[in-house]
Amino acid sequence: MAGRYKSDLTMADVTLKAAWMNRRQIMAGAGAAALGAIAGPAMAGLGAKKTGYGQGLEPNTWEEITSYNNFYEFGTGKDDPVRNAGAMKTDPWSVKIDGLVDRPGEYSMGDILAGVTLEERIYRLRCVEAWSMVVPWVGFELADLLNRVGVKPSAKYVAFETAYLPEVMPGLSYPIVSWPYTEGLRLDEAMHPLTILATGIYDEPMPNQNGAPIRLVVPWKYGYKSIKSITRISLVESEPPTAWNGYSASEYGFYSNVNPNRDHPRWSQASERRIGGGLFSKKIPTLMFNGYEKEVAHLYEGMDLIKYH
Ligand SMILES: Nc1nc2c(c(=O)[nH]1)N[C@H]1C(S)=C(S)[C@@H](COP(=O)(O)O)O[C@H]1N2
Ligand SMILES: [Mo]
Numbered sequence: 001m002a003g004r005y006k007s008d009l010t011m012a013d014v015t016l017k018a019a020w021m022n023r024r025q026i027m028a029g030a031g032a033a034a035l036g037a038i039a040g041p042a043m044a045g046l047g048a049k050k051t052g053y054g055q056g057l058e059p060n061t062w063e064e065i066t067s068y069n070n071f072y073e074f075g076t077g078k079d080d081p082v083r084n085a086g087a088m089k090t091d092p093w094s095v096k097i098d099g100l101v102d103r104p105g106e107y108s109m110g111d112i113l114a115g116v117t118l119e120e121r122i123y124r125l126r127c128v129e130a131w132s133m134v135v136p137w138v139g140f141e142l143a144d145l146l147n148r149v150g151v152k153p154s155a156k157y158v159a160f161e162t163a164y165l166p167e168v169m170p171g172l173s174y175p176i177v178s179w180p181y182t183e184g185l186r187l188d189e190a191m192h193p194l195t196i197l198a199t200g201i202y203d204e205p206m207p208n209q210n211g212a213p214i215r216l217v218v219p220w221k222y223g224y225k226s227i228k229s230i231t232r233i234s235l236v237e238s239e240p241p242t243a244w245n246g247y248s249a250s251e252y253g254f255y256s257n258v259n260p261n262r263d264h265p266r267w268s269q270a271s272e273r274r275i276g277g278g279l280f281s282k283k284i285p286t287l288m289f290n291g292y293e294k295e296v297a298h299l300y301e302g303m304d305l306i307k308y309h
Helices: 011-027 062-067 080-087 109-113 142-149 243-247 293-300
Strands: 094-099 105-108 119-126 131-141 157-162 182-186 196-201 215-217 230-236 271-274 282-285
Touching (some): 062 131, 062 196, 119 196, 131 215
Antiparallel strands (some): 119 131, 157 182
């Protein structure tokens, strides 16, 4: 099924070339170079509270959401994550929360979910590769966790890290982005009520290929900001380095807000292919901030969104 959705232009096309180039350069002793040129789920049920988010959106099927994935640690093919991510052990799991917080520590999933009411959030997911889905996430607001650990006034950004597990992640052998995968948000973006930590889909526990046991979802930004299988959250003073920005800053900005008026250097961002419907997968216009303009535009007032893409 996944093979049906081969996209013309993907991050992987260049990344494979970049990996090859990097290896060649490393072998030549030149070091790394900037390469800018180039069916329904089971019925266990998490009991997530229904919310008004996403009313009117038609969610993609469980099959679509869990078999067409980007999780480069498990390979660059869209069907590599579903094939390979099962080997990742997600229980027990803990997240280190450190930096500018009142109560730093190694928090178990039990600690993180204690007292949390899980909610359903039906959001659009817009990949920078110009495809999209609608996903009924289960999760809770990141702000809720940050408030519980206590953010110090000097904190301005939040940095995230994915698990680094060479025994089960074949993708780590390829120097595509710098591993472990990292991401970051400005503190006000992290505290926005649309920003969630997700632990499930369709009221079921998060499948490994989608970022079990806990991943970020920032619906107004390109999908790669929504970092999977998080093991570390750090409150920091300055803009943290992020995986894809480090790979190519002109292609992948720190902000990465969905913006139909700012094309990727190698393809248009004005429209997207909504996964689903097989051969009839629809091309639809891309919306500013992925359709969340009313909720988030104020975060960027006065900012040049082309420069700060
Ligand atoms: N750690 C990690 N997180 C990641 C990625 C990745 O390769 N590694 N891919 C990103 C990209 S490009 C997208 S589009 C989304 C895809 O999420 P999904 O597979 O749940 O649809 O995850 C993002 N999070
Ligand atoms: Mo993506």
